[in-house]
Amino acid sequence: MNDPKAVDTLLEGQPELLTTDEICTLMRVSQGTVLRWMKEQDLPVISVGPKLRRVQLARFREWLIQADEIKD
Template sequence: MNSQEAVEDILSPLPELATTEEVADLMRVKQQTVLKWTKDHGLKCITVGARVRRFRKKDLREFLLNSDEAGE
């Protein structure tokens, strides 16, 4: 499990509803990687229409806190 303090530090600049671009920039990955996390690794998002996604800070927190457990 990742450190809750570290996760909070990472997420602090994000708004409560973040765009795919904001999440990708914050995590220093491509937007396609964030979308893959939603499809293959359980990152929850809110979908509006076919292309608009928003990520709640609480869902990102949960994802980051538990993201290393899948590899164990």
């Protein structure tokens, strides 16, 4: 389990709904990585259009806290 305080510090000041681009920037990963997390690692996503996705900040926080327990 990742340190909740460290996750909270990382997410401080972020909007309530994150775009995939915002997650890419925040986590320093590619768009493909974020899309893979959504598809294969169950990153919770809200579809707002055919290619528009948003992630609720609270759900992203919980996913990050549990992220080191995710198995490929």
